[in-house]
Each structure stands twice: as C-alpha cells, then as structure tokens.
Amino acid sequence: MSQAEVDTTQLLKGVLDLAVLAVLADADSYGYDVVRRLREGGLDHVGDASVYGTLRRLYQAGALNSYVVPSDEGPHRKYYGLNNRGRKALDQSAQTWASLSKALNHLLNGRSNSHGK
Amino acid sequence: MASNDQTSNVATYAASVRAALSDLPSDQAAVLLEDLEDHLSEIAAEAGGTLTERLGPPEQYAQELRAAYGATGAIPRRSDPAFRGLRLAVAWVTGSAWYREVRGFLPELRPAWWVLRAYLAVLILTAAISPGYALGPIPNPGTKRGLAEIFATAVAIWLSVRIGRRNRPLPQPARVLARSANGLIAFVALVVLGSMHTFSYSEIISNASPEQPPFNAAYAAGPLTNIYPYSQDGKPLTNVLLYDQDGRPLTVEQSEAQTTYPTGADGKAITNAYPLSQRHLNGDPVVAPRVAFPPWPTPSPSPSTSPGPTSSPSPTR
Numbered sequence: 001m002s003q004a005e006v007d008t009t010q011l012l013k014g015v016l017d018l019a020v021l022a023v024l025a026d027a028d029s030y031g032y033d034v035v036r037r038l039r040e041g042g043l044d045h046v047g048d049a050s051v052y053g054t055l056r057r058l059y060q061a062g063a064l065n066s067y068v069v070p071s072d073e074g075p076h077r078k079y080y081g082l083n084n085r086g087r088k089a090l091d092q093s094a095q096t097w098a099s100l101s102k103a104l105n106h107l108l109n110g111r112s113n114s115h116g117k
Numbered sequence: 118m119a120s121n122d123q124t125s126n127v128a129t130y131a132a133s134v135r136a137a138l139s140d141l142p143s144d145q146a147a148v149l150l151e152d153l154e155d156h157l158s159e160i161a162a163e164a165g166g167t168l169t170e171r172l173g174p175p176e177q178y179a180q181e182l183r184a185a186y187g188a189t190g191a192i193p194r195r196s197d198p199a200f201r202g203l204r205l206a207v208a209w210v211t212g213s214a215w216y217r218e219v220r221g222f223l224p225e226l227r228p229a230w231w232v233l234r235a236y237l238a239v240l241i242l243t244a245a246i247s248p249g250y251a252l253g254p255i256p257n258p259g260t261k262r263g264l265a266e267i268f269a270t271a272v273a274i275w276l277s278v279r280i281g282r283r284n285r286p287l288p289q290p291a292r293v294l295a296r297s298a299n300g301l302i303a304f305v306a307l308v309v310l311g312s313m314h315t316f317s318y319s320e321i322i323s324n325a326s327p328e329q330p331p332f333n334a335a336y337a338a339g340p341l342t343n344i345y346p347y348s349q350d351g352k353p354l355t356n357v358l359l360y361d362q363d364g365r366p367l368t369v370e371q372s373e374a375q376t377t378y379p380t381g382a383d384g385k386a387i388t389n390a391y392p393l394s395q396r397h398l399n400g401d402p403v404v405a406p407r408v409a410f411p412p413w414p415t416p417s418p419s420p421s422t423s424p425g426p427t428s429s430p431s432p433t434r
Contacts, residue, residue, distance in 0.1 A: 052182060052185070
C-alpha cells in the first residue's frame with residue numbers, strides 16, 4: 001500500500017459513514033453494490049470490509065432497515081435502506097461535513113496563497 | 118468457476134475471518150458477522166478471481182472490518198431524550214465501583230447456581246408430573262416419592278455441574294438456547310415455589326381458636342403458651358381466670374399443642390382459664406412442668422417487721 005493510499009484510507013474512515021448513508025439515500029442497496037457505487041463515485045480505495053463493517057454498524061445503531069431479496073442468478077442479497085434515524089443522521093453529518101470542508105478549504109487556500117507569495 | 122468451489126471458498130474465507138475476530142464479545146461478533154457469508158458470496162459471484170485475490174488475506178479483511186465496525190462510535194442517538202436519560206443511568210450504574218465489584222464477584226457464584234438450578238429443575242419436574250402432591254422445599258426421605266426426589270436431585274446436580282464445568286464456549290444458537298433454559302428454570306421455579314404448601318400452625322389448631330386476639334405476653338424465655346398457677350402452699354390450681362390490667366381475658370400464644378377450651382353456658386369458649394388443657398400433636402396430654410416453689414418466710418405473728426429501711430419520707434436537710 002502506497003503512502004497516498006494509506007492517507008486516503010485514514011481520511012476515508014471518518015467520512016465513510018456519510019458516504020455510505022449518501023449512497024443509500026440515493027437508493028436501497030446491498031453490500032457489494034454499495035462498494036461498487038462508492039468506487040464509481042470516486043472513492044477508489046474504499047475497502048470492501050470497511051463498507052461491510054460500516055453497514056453492519058449503521059444497521060446496529062438503528063440507522064438502516066434491512067431486507068433480503070432473493071436473486072435468480074446468485075445468493076440472496078441483503079438490501080439496506082435509510083430509515084428516519086438514518087436520514088436524520090445523514091442530514092446532520094452532511095451539515096457537519098459542509099462546514100468542515102469549507103473551513104478546511106479555506107485553510108488550505110490560505111496556505112497555498114501564502115505559499116505563492 | 119464451479120458453484121461448489123465458490124461455496125467452499127466462501128466458507129473457508131469466512132471461517133478465517135471469524136477466527137481472526139474471535140476475541141470480540143460474542144454479541145458484537147454476532148451482529149457484525151451475521152451475514153458475512155452472504156456478503157462474500159455476492160463478491161464471489163460478481164467478481165472474478167478468488168476471494169483472497171479480491172479482498173486480500175482474511176486476517177487483513179478481519180482487521181479492516183474490526184476498524185470499520187468499532188473505529189468511530191455509533192451514530193449518536195441524541196434525538197431521544199428519554200433514551201439518553203436511560204443510557205446515562207445505565208452508564209452510571211455500570212460505571213460505579215459497587216457494580217464492578219458485584220460484577221466481578223458474580224462468576225464465583227456460578228457453581229452455586231449449577232446446584233440450585235438442578236434442585237429447582239427436579240422441583241419443577243415433580244410439580245409437573247404430580248399435580249396433587251403436596252410439594253415441600255425439602256423432600257421427605259421417609260416416603261418413596263421423597264427418596265426418588267432426592268435421588269433425582271443428586272443426579273441432576275451431577276449433570277448440571279458437568280454441564281457448567283464444560284470449558285468449550287457454545288456456538289451462538291446453542292448459547293441463546295442455554296440462556297433461555299436457565300431463565301426458564303428460574304422463572305418456572307418461582308411459580309412452583311410460590312404455589313408451595315406453607316406449613317403453619319394456625320391450620321392445625323382450627324376448631325377451638327380463641328375469639329379475641331392473643332395477649333402478646335412479653336416473655337423472655339420465648340412464646341408463652343400456658344400458665345400453671347399454684348396456691349401458696351404448692352397446690353396446683355385449676356380453671357384460674359386471668360385478666361390483664363384493662364380487664365381483658367389474658368390469653369397466651371398458641372403452640373403446636375392442641376388446646377381444648379372449656380365451653381361456657383353461653384356456648385362460647387373460655388380461653389383464659391388456666392392451666393389450659395393441651396394435647397401434643399401425637400395425642401399425648403401436655404403435662405405440667407416441674408416447678409420449684411420459693412421458700413416462703415415462716416409466718417411470724419408480729420406484723421411490725423417492715424422490710425427494708427424505714428420508708429418514711431423524712432426530708433433531711
């Protein structure tokens with residue numbers, strides 16, 4: 001694992017809840033599909049186990065519904081979807097993330113500006 | 118890729134992951150790993166290559182899983198103030214020193230529970246197979262049934278301790294079953310114990326109980342159950358009627374002996390005529406105790422001997 005990948009993993013950890021909630025807010029989904037959609041969304045280095053562990057934790061925290069859908073070709077799929085608590089959590093986390101990223105961008109811009117001078 | 122291969126591949130991989138997480142508390146591991154196999158099957162079905170190629174070694178997968186599951190706290194549930202108060206209360210209790218002390222001490226009581234549950238299980242069984250049987254807390258070794266009960270209890274204790282001492286942790290479903298069984302024994306035993314016949318003297322002395330409540334004579338030697346009056350010269354008196362300072366008939370506490378009260382002309386029992394006529398449970402009459410009479414002072418003709426110092430209240434300055 002390269003240094004960049006390790007950094008990404010560390011950074012991802014904190015926001016993976018938010019990312020998973022956001023994906024599920026879009027549409028109910030099952031474990032592997034969540035991973036795929038996260039990767040398609042640009043989070044290339046997201047680990048399968050991280051997503052699966054996050055799903056289980058969110059489910060246990062009562063933020064997700066879960067139901068099993070029989071599949072013709074493969075195994076049964078356990079779908080997860082947001083419930084009210086999950087939607088609330090997503091709203092709160094999204095606000096936190098917005099202000100945090102704003103602050104962080106500001107800090108980073110300031111750094112690059114002063115660097116440029 | 119044959120589907121059988123896939124299944125065994127998934128099973129092996131999942132088993133390795135479970136093994137790597139075996140140190141987690143069982144309830145946490147159960148929630149985390151509940152549908153691990155299904156999830157891995159999805160991956161195996163949708164992506165080429167073996168699971169190890171796709172996901173890395175199972176130990177690393179387990180490590181990542183552990184981090185994702187426990188790294189950040191659960192979603193704060195602060196929207197529910199009631200639950201928040203409850204959680205605070207629970208945290209306060211579980212965090213307190215006395216709770217930890219009791220919690221640490223409880224496992225030492227386990228063997229006691231093994232014995233107790235065996236005893237209770239036999240009790241429940243006895244109550245279940247013989248509904249009319251007057252169940253007692255301790256089986257009567259003088260009866261066939263009591264002996265059988267004692268024997269069954271001994272066997273049950275042996276079995277229960279054997280089960281309790283087993284070292285291997287049970288697999289998850291069996292553990293739930295075992296917990297439920299323990300809880301069920303405790304609960305049903307409460308019901309059985311509650312219905313148990315309680316032995317009380319008041320049921321034995323039923324026919325001629327006094328109408329007024331017994332005079333609660335404070336008597337240091339124990340309950341006062343009879344009074345034996347004698348005359349000054351040591352002759353036993355019979356049917357001496359005793360009354361307290363308020364004029365109420367003086368009655369004594371009932372003992373296990375059966376008391377027969379004389380019946381008055383009005384048909385009512387006379388309960389304060391002493392000594393009471395009593396019989397033991399086996400029918401033998403209660404006999405008067407041996408008594409030692411006090412030595413009376415020899416009656417002297419001179420009544421002038423006043424005892425003690427002069428009681429004249431002469432105020433001396």
